[in-house]
Amino acid sequence: MKKILKDVNADKVHALYDAAPYPDVLEGKMRRGTPMLAHWINASVAPDGPALHPQANILSAGCGSGAEVFLLARQFPQAKVTGLDFSEASILRARQQAAAEQITNVRFDVADLTSEGWQEKYEAFDFISCHGVADFVSDAAAFMQNLSSCLAPEGVLCMTVNSPDHPGERIRNAFGSLGIDAADFEDTARQRKLLQMMVGLMGSSVGIEGLAEAPKGYLDVDIFPPIAHHNSIETWCKKAEDCGLWFCGSMDAPVGLTEINDKQLPLLYPLDKAELSVWMAKLRRQPGMQLLFSRRQPTGPRFDKPEEILAWRPLLSSSVGQLPEMTVDPQQHRPMTLRFEALPDFIIYSTAYDLEVLRCCDGNLSVQEIREAIPAEGDWESLLACLFRAYHFGVLTGA
Ligand SMILES: C[S@@+](CC[C@H](N)C(=O)[O-])C[C@H]1O[C@@H](n2cnc3c(N)ncnc32)[C@H](O)[C@@H]1O
Structure with missing residues (x-):
């Protein structure tokens, strides 16, 4: 009986997305969530072999009308980007856009990602993005298992899901x-x-900009969907573990x-990184x-063990750009603005000395060797804070 009910709900989800393909349904009125940062993803999960490399084989699982596929295809023109959706x-809409705009490094197929067999048509993927899908599938465990089974050994899965603090639950209860x-x-x-009154009462805790005025097609699928898991971060980690995947962190932590x-x-x-992400999610209560x-167990230095940090051989991400060399006074403070277009708020305020240390992070020298090579002496506590932020922002990687 339960199974039949679940399938009926999955059919309803299917019908809703067929009636209003996503994200077209947003009509450009709502801002999409945290942007995906290739540098952060690569730094967090694949320091010695980036998952999102220019020639990557990429899957957008539950691609809707393809917005994310086109974004990735433009960002990585040499990559092959596949979009799959059961709608x-x-x-159809995605294929029409690809043809109209002559985008050739994309492919779109119809597939129900909770069923078996669709994976056989594709080479293992280096990177799978699954944005706003896992909450709405009837069998989330089978869904994750299917995604895991078509991931390359060094591949990475990036899943955006609604959290238990997503406003949908509260709004449905209030209705x-x-x-x-x-x-x-x-x-x-x-x-x-x-709805407008409820959103007003919820104040900033609603967490989704423009929700009270959102188009009905969006409310149908995100606030009043027939299936809405809204699992905790721990539940997703457990499901991932069950299908052989390690949790490497959440964008919410940085x-x-x-x-x-x-x-x-x-x-x-x-x-x-993983523990910090779980801790942050409990406190920050973001909707997504x-x-x-x-597939690989994440490794990283322990910042509460100074000897581990001194032995660490950090590598500065090329996305930071050129850092200035140290000026005369090593304790001189100045803002260092890391140049990530998508997240301009990621700023590390550091001393001139900290900047010089970062500049020397080439992946070959340990922090201790770098410190010995720099003639001036900086404050260790402030350097540690700078390295910690740089590591969690994905600016520094290394073994
Ligand atoms: C909120 S939309 C997200 C679309 C796209 N990922 C994006 O962010 O623009 C969710 C998508 O998941 C698809 N979907 C839901 N369940 C699915 C399933 N079992 N198999 C394949 N696609 C599914 C829906 O058809 C819909 O296009």
């Missing part, structure tokens, strides 16, 4: 308390006024670090989470 209408079943959301004038000052930072040194999984 025929979405795939229910007024006698309106979530399945009956018709967007009548009264229902819209109720975003959260921007709120923490250098005096508070050492309190977090005992946490590795961008989670990274890899």
Whole structure:
């Protein structure tokens, strides 16, 4: 009985996306979530062989009408990008756009990603992006297992999911308390006024910009969907573990670090990237989470063990650009703005000495060797804070 109910709901999800392919349904009115940062993804999961390399074989699982596929295809013109979705209408639209814009490094196919067999048609993927899909599939464990099975040994899965703090749950409950079943959301004038009032009451905790005015097609699939898992980060980690994947971190951790000052930072040194991500997710209560999984166990230095940091051979990401050389006073403070177009708020305020250390991070020298090679002496605590941020922002990698 349960299985039949689940399948009926999956059919409803299918029908909703066929009626309103995503993200066209947003009509450009709503801002999409945290952008995907190739440098951060590569730094977090594949320091010695980037997953998102220019010739990568990429899959967008549940691609909708293809916006993400086109984004990736433009960012990596030599890569092969495949988009799969069970909505025929979405795939048709994606194919039409690819033809109209003569984008040749993309391919779109119809596939139900919870079923078996579709993987056989494709070479193992180096990178799988799955944005806003896993919450709406009936069998999330089978879905993840299928994605895991078509990942290359060094491949990476990036999954964006709704968190338990997504406002959908609260809004559906609030509608229910007024006698309106979530399945009956018709967007009548009264229902819209109720929604606006609820969003107003929820204040900033709603976490989704423009929700009260969002188009009905979006509300149908994100706030009132027939299936909505809204699992905790731990639940997704457990599902990943069950299909042989390691959790490597969430984008929310580096975003959260921007709120923490250098005096508070050492309190977090005992946490590795995955632990820091779980900790941040509990406190920051964002509506969505961008989670990274890899087949390989992540490794990284422990910042609460200074001897490990001194032995660490960090590599500075090329995306940072050229760093200035040290000026006369090693303690001179100045802002170092890391040049990540997508996230301009990632700023490390460091001393001139810290910058000089970062500049020397070529992957061959240990932190100790770098410190010995620089004539001036900097403050160790401030350097540690700078290295910690750079590591979590994906600016530094290394073994
Ligand atoms: C919120 S949209 C996200 C689309 C795209 N990833 C993006 O971010 O623009 C969710 C997509 O997942 C697809 N989907 C849901 N369940 C699916 C399944 N079992 N197999 C394949 N696609 C599925 C839907 O058809 C829809 O296009």
